[in-house]
């Protein structure tokens with residue numbers, strides 16, 4: 074063992090902190106790594122990758138621990154735990170953030186907002202920058218500034234061989250291409266350099282619930298209104314049983330979103346509404362408790378490239394589970410498809426149906442309900458977001474030409490599939 078590996082902070086079953094470190098967002102995941110390497114810096118990560126291979130241990134990588142399938146936790150292998158690597162530095166003049174590979178979204182948002190800046194990040198602040206950004210990264214700023222991965226200037230990566238490489242538009246550009254949406258397949262990202270934007274701190278959130286008898290017409294109106302929505306607005310919809318709520322999140326001066334509020338009130342008979350201004354940081358954490366840890370979770374997702382009337386009808390036949398739509402478009406679709414591994418940029422709406430419960434006795438029924446409902450919408454789907462895949466093939470996220478290019482990159486950087494506990498691109502060498 075080298076001097077570096079000897080300084081690694083390693084936890085084993087029975088050690089203080091071991092159970093906390095192996096717990097992740099989805100309480101269905103209850104696996105026991107043989108060892109957890111608590112990494113503080115890039116050298117630790119490189120040492121951990123080498124040590125795991127020397128000991129023949131399967132590797133999993135943990136950032137925010139929010140993978141629905143629990144990819145961050147191996148049974149019996151080594152969890153490379155990046156959570157101590159959560160430093161965020163902001164250069165407000167150059168509008169750049171340098172972020173360690175284990176940081177959470179809230180840490181990025183708070184550091185950037187101190188200067189009225191932000192970049193695209195997801196909607197729940199305890200999600201990891203790592204997993205979210207490597208799969209693409211959707212958020213309330215994406216229609217203005219692109220996905221999280223569209224705002225990454227460079228990545229620092231530890232490869233399967235334990236080497237440290239940089240990927241940017243000019244350095245290792247093919248790897249840069251693959252890291253923009255290809256997930257954790259090519260190595261462990263120890264630092265991200267992000268472009269930040271002046272967004273101020275003000276937002277508006279509007280939600281309207283309508284008479285259920287008008288739900289179909291309201292959804293049609295909502296879909297049609299979305300086609301001309303300003304980029305500051307991201308349309309949202311949620312259905313559960315016989316309740317429909319639609320609305321939008323606006324990032325920018327709330328006064329500029331007032332016209333949309335009026336348009337939503339005219340979509341049908343509103344039975345309840347909530348129109349609230351809130352600081353950007355509140356927006357970014359307002360779902361933190363409802364999306365909190367300790368629950369058993371299951372979800373399925375689809376991308377919809379259009380939302381025909383038949384899809385709306387199917388959507389409204391909801392068996393009492395959570396279902397949500399979030400609009401894409403805008404700057405996401407401006408990026409040419411060939412520029413990054415992330416695919417399906419012509420998506421109009423991302424659909425997710427999800428359920429949470431506490432009693433393991435309910436597992437089978439809960440999972441079957443979500444699966445059954447998602448299956449009724451499958452025929453309208455044009456692929457899926459790699460970060461919502463839950464047991465399906467990665468070919469749902471990447472069309473054949475992208476898969477071929479990703480496979481070639483995997484062959485070059487990780488021919489023995491050291492990094493396979495992820496949405497896996499299998500090498501063919």
Ligand SMILES: Cc1cc2nc3c(=O)[nH]c(=O)nc-3n(C[C@H](O)[C@H](O)[C@H](O)COP(=O)(O)OP(=O)(O)OC[C@H]3O[C@@H](n4cnc5c(N)ncnc54)[C@H](O)[C@@H]3O)c2cc1C
Pocket residue numbers: 098133134135136137138139140141143144145155174175194195196197199200201202203204205206207208209210211212256257258260261262263364460461494495496
């Ligand atoms: C409550 C909740 C809200 C969400 N909201 C959004 C949203 O608004 N927008 C959105 O786009 N997605 C969202 N997601 C989906 C989210 O993008 C994925 O669950 C993602 O995998 C979470 O990343 P993580 O770092 O928290 O997870 P982890 O489980 O820690 O990591 C998942 C996988 O990502 C890879 N990985 C993570 N970090 C690194 C790294 N530094 N280097 C290499 N590989 C790494 C590894 O393969 C790892 O197994 C949400 C998920 C949840 C549970």
